Amino acid sequence: MSIADNLLAFTFAATVLTLTPGLDTALILRTATVEGKQQALRAVLGINVGCLLWGAAVAFGLGALIAVSELAFDVLKYCGAAYLCWLGLNMLMRPRTSMSSSETDARPRSNWFVRGMTGNLLNPKIGIFYVSFLPQFIPAGQSPVIWTFGLVGIHLVIGLIWSSILIGATQPLAGVLRREKVVTWMDRTTGMIFVMFAARLALSKR
DSSP: OOHHHHHHHHHHHHHHHHHSOOHHHHHHHHHHHHHOHHHHHHHHHHHHHHHHHHHHHHHTTHHHHHHHOHHHHHHHHHHHHHHHHHHHHHHHHSOOSOOOHHHHHHSOTTHHHHHHHHHHHTOHHHHHHHHHHGGGGSOTTSOHHHHHHHHHHHHHHHHHHHHHHHHHHHGGGHHHHTSHHHHHHHHHHHHHHHHHHHHHHHHOOO
16 A cells, blocks of 8 residues: 555544544533533543553554553553543532533633543553554554654544534533533433443453
């Protein structure tokens, strides 16, 4: 395959994977609905920084360690599952009933950025995905480091576009989506999804 063919093939594959609903989609939709556009954008930025850090780890060899070491994989896997379970149980046990501007302002501005980034960093599946997926699209004789960062960059751009669409889709319905019962339902539904993903991650194998 030529370089152009490699880029087109990766772009298509990364787009399909990005559009597949998952934990990041649930996090973005819930945050945009309950807490607004700005907090959702912080969550998106955190998610993308997590992906970028995983890309850097893979480019410089750390991701390969996660792929071959059972212990390293299990430690990261269980830490990630515990973190997702903690987030999910908080939403299930203490769902919000409203989101006033004063409540939003009182929260740390980096809160959802940190949660988005931490959720990705504690998911070893992302590291293994990059380790196993990215090399297939690096042409022979090309720099693995440069190409890894380039492909991760394409993945991030696709993710940003899709995340912006998700956030934008919630804005026309913001008034309805921020009603007390809807806010509580969104928190509990997202919390349940997080707990399910935590269980799935804890029981997953490489």
